[in-house]
Amino acid sequence: MQEREISKAVIKRLPRYYRYLGELLEHKVERISSNELSDRMQVTASQIRQDLNNFGGFGQQGYGYNVKYLYNEIGKILGLDKTYNMIIIGAGHLGEALANYVKFEKRGFRIIGIFDTNPELEGKTIRGIQIMMDDRLPEFLSSHDIDIATLTLPKAGAEAIAPVLVKGGVKAIWNFAHTDLDLPPDVVVENVHLSESLMQLSYNINRKNRK
Amino acid sequence: MQEREISKAVIKRLPRYYRYLGELLEHKVERISSNELSDRMQVTASQIRQDLNNFGGFGQQGYGYNVKYLYNEIGKILGLDKTYNMIIIGAGHLGEALANYVKFEKRGFRIIGIFDTNPELEGKTIRGIQIMMDDRLPEFLSSHDIDIATLTLPKAGAEAIAPVLVKGGVKAIWNFAHTDLDLPPDVVVENVHLSESLMQLSYNINRKNRK
Numbered sequence: 001m002q003e004r005e006i007s008k009a010v011i012k013r014l015p016r017y018y019r020y021l022g023e024l025l026e027h028k029v030e031r032i033s034s035n036e037l038s039d040r041m042q043v044t045a046s047q048i049r050q051d052l053n054n055f056g057g058f059g060q061q062g063y064g065y066n067v068k069y070l071y072n073e074i075g076k077i078l079g080l081d082k083t084y085n086m087i088i089i090g091a092g093h094l095g096e097a098l099a100n101y102v103k104f105e106k107r108g109f110r111i112i113g114i115f116d117t118n119p120e121l122e123g124k125t126i127r128g129i130q131i132m133m134d135d136r137l138p139e140f141l142s143s144h145d146i147d148i149a150t151l152t153l154p155k156a157g158a159e160a161i162a163p164v165l166v167k168g169g170v171k172a173i174w175n176f177a178h179t180d181l182d183l184p185p186d187v188v189v190e191n192v193h194l195s196e197s198l199m200q201l202s203y204n205i206n207r208k209n210r211k
Numbered sequence: 212m213q214e215r216e217i218s219k220a221v222i223k224r225l226p227r228y229y230r231y232l233g234e235l236l237e238h239k240v241e242r243i244s245s246n247e248l249s250d251r252m253q254v255t256a257s258q259i260r261q262d263l264n265n266f267g268g269f270g271q272q273g274y275g276y277n278v279k280y281l282y283n284e285i286g287k288i289l290g291l292d293k294t295y296n297m298i299i300i301g302a303g304h305l306g307e308a309l310a311n312y313v314k315f316e317k318r319g320f321r322i323i324g325i326f327d328t329n330p331e332l333e334g335k336t337i338r339g340i341q342i343m344m345d346d347r348l349p350e351f352l353s354s355h356d357i358d359i360a361t362l363t364l365p366k367a368g369a370e371a372i373a374p375v376l377v378k379g380g381v382k383a384i385w386n387f388a389h390t391d392l393d394l395p396p397d398v399v400v401e402n403v404h405l406s407e408s409l410m411q412l413s414y415n416i417n418r419k420n421r422k
Contacts, residue, residue, distance in 0.1 A: 011414055015407035019389065042391075079413035093308035100304045103406060109413075148412065172416045174409060178230065180253075190412040192405065195314060196226035198385060201359065201401040202290035202320075203222055205383045 010051050014078055016041065017051070021071040033064035083108040085146050086174075089161055090153030091116040091124075091131050094176060098150060099126040109148065113140055117157070134161065141168025148172045155179040221262050225289055227252065228262070232282040244275035294319040296357050297385075300372055301364030302327035302335075302342050305387060309361060310337040320359065324351055328368070345372065352379025361385040362392075 020041055024032060038045035052058050055077055058070050075081055086104075088095045091114050098104070099111055114131045121131045132140065140146075141164075149170045151158045158177030165173065166187060173189045175181055183189055231252055235243060249256035263269050266288055269281050286292055297320050299306045309315070310322055325342045332342045343351065351357075352375075360381045362369045369388030376384065377398060384400045386392055394400055 006418075011411055012407075014414065015404070015410040016391075018410065019404075019407070077414065078410045079417035080410065082413075082417070084413060084416070093304070093311045097304035097308040098405075101405070104409060107406065107409070109409060147416065172412055174412055180227075188412065188415040190408055190415070192403070192408050193226070193230075194309075194312070194403065195318065196223075196230070197401055197403050198315060198318070198320060199226040199229065199289045199291065200222055201383055201385055201399065202293075202295060203225065203288065204399040204401070205295070205358065206290035206293070207217075 006054050010054055013043070013051055014074055017048075018071065018074045018078060018080075021067055021074065024067045025071055029067050031064050031066050037065070080107055083110060084148050085144065086111050086148040086150060087113040087115065087140075087146055088150045088152060089115045089134070089137075089165075090151060090157065090176075091118070091121050091126065092152060095150070095152035096126055098152060099129060102127075112144065112146075115140075116153075137161070137164055138168055141165070141170065146170050148174055150174040150176070151181075152176045217265050221265055224254070224262055225285055228259075229282065229285045229289060229291075232278055232285065235278045236282055240278050242275050242277050248276070291318055294321060295359050296355065297322050297359040297361060298324040298326065298351075298357055299361045299363060300326045300345070300348075300376075301362060301368065301387075302329070302332050302337065303363060306361070306363035307337055309363060310340060313338075323355065323357075326351075327364075348372070348375055349379055352376070352381065357381050359383045359385055361387070363387045366390040 020037065034045040034048045037048055041048070052070075055073070058065055058073055086109050088099055088111060091099075095114065095116075099114055105111070111129055114126055114129050115134050115137055116131055117134045119133065122133055124131045146168070149165045149172070151161070151173060153161070155177050158175065158179055158181065162173070162181045162183060166184060171187055173181065173183065173187060175189055175191045176194070178193060178195060180191070181189060231248065245256040245259045248259055252259070266284070269276055269284055297315075299310055299322060302310075302325050306325065306327075310325055316322070322340055325337055325340050326345050326348055327342055328345050330344065333344055335342045357379070360376045360383070362372070362384060364372070366388050369386065369390060369392065373384070373392045373394060377395060382398055384392065384394065384398060386400055386402045387405070389404060389406060391402070392400060
């Protein structure tokens with residue numbers, strides 16, 4: 001597939017299309033027009049067509065979209081036809097919560113190691129996955145092919161561990177630490193800054209009240 | 212303050228400005244130029260000036276920004292000069308993780324109740340906050356002023372509980388459930404869809420590899 005530069009906004013919408021199409025599939029819907037999809041998703045039909053045209057269209061004039069086909073194609077675009085080896089660094093409450101999300105596993109994101117610095121956690125397991133101490137990370141990275149490192153530890157720890165991950169060949173970081181990591185350009189990062197999300201909410205609460 | 216319509220992109224950047232200014236404050240930096248802030252944040256200086264101009268500017272020609280003043284002003288814009296009563300619905304791993312985030316409390320988001328449907332959790336506490344059964348929610352909402360409801364429960368549960376929250380006068384929802392809630396226009400919602408964030412990461416992993 002020839003690839004144009006796809007905007008971040010489109011990429012952000014793709015998982016949402018994927019989710020809606022998955023729900024349609026669950027309800028045995030076989031095809032859907034961009035207008036119907038538009039009603040459900042509260043995105044304009046022209047936006048949907050435009051977004052999907054970035055990847056070659058998928059629709060047929062007068063027929064709409066074949067739900068299963070579109071679902072699978074968007075899944076492929078999102079890389080969900082592959083599996084990923086993931087580690088979680090930071091076995092606190094959030095790390096534990098993520099390790100317990102079996103849905104990630106079903107999507108192909110396999111958690112194969114959890115790391116922490118707290119010696120009390122050494123040898124314990126979460127959902128059968130062993131918690132190891134951080135100092136074992138370099139060895140672990142050299143003997144396992146790790147696609148994604150999830151960082152659920154405080155800022156200072158995340159900044160200290162990032163170079164270890166990079167050196168160990170990790171090319172993707174899912175970062176929950178409250179910092180923007182300084183990473184080489186070939187490492188992709190996706191930030192989830194929960195407190196910033198909460199601040200956007202409080203902004204909107206106050207904005208509304210001022211109206 | 213007269214308010215123009217501020218774009219979502221600006222609002223998304225505000226918490227990040229707030230975070231960087233907070234770090235500067237911790238390092239006792241008293242003032243900073245938009246150029247210096249630009250270097251740190253990897254946002255152009257003109258973007259910074261433009262963003263802050265939405266709220267009246269705050270900078271002085273040839274002086275730059277007073278860090279503490281700007282930090283406080285952005286805090287006010289974000290509504291962080293107030294306190295919010297928050298409840299968490301869904302005391303699973305993620306709900307527990309959020310209830311344990313003391314940082315939210317420090318920012319003024321006070322968790323005053325946790326709800327779940329699992330009778331085994333009834334009467335248990337997380338960080339001293341009692342877990343109550345969902346059926347007590349209407350009564351609780353009528354006797355407490357709840358600003359924010361955090362939904363950390365599966366999709367179907369979230370969709371079922373949303374009308375109860377709305378009826379109980381909740382005007383803001385922090386939604387971690389994997390669904391777009393159908394809410395009246397006066398209720399603000401901030402979604403955190405973790406699996407969609409992970410899909411964006413896998414998209415970028417594959418996009419990189421195709422280059």
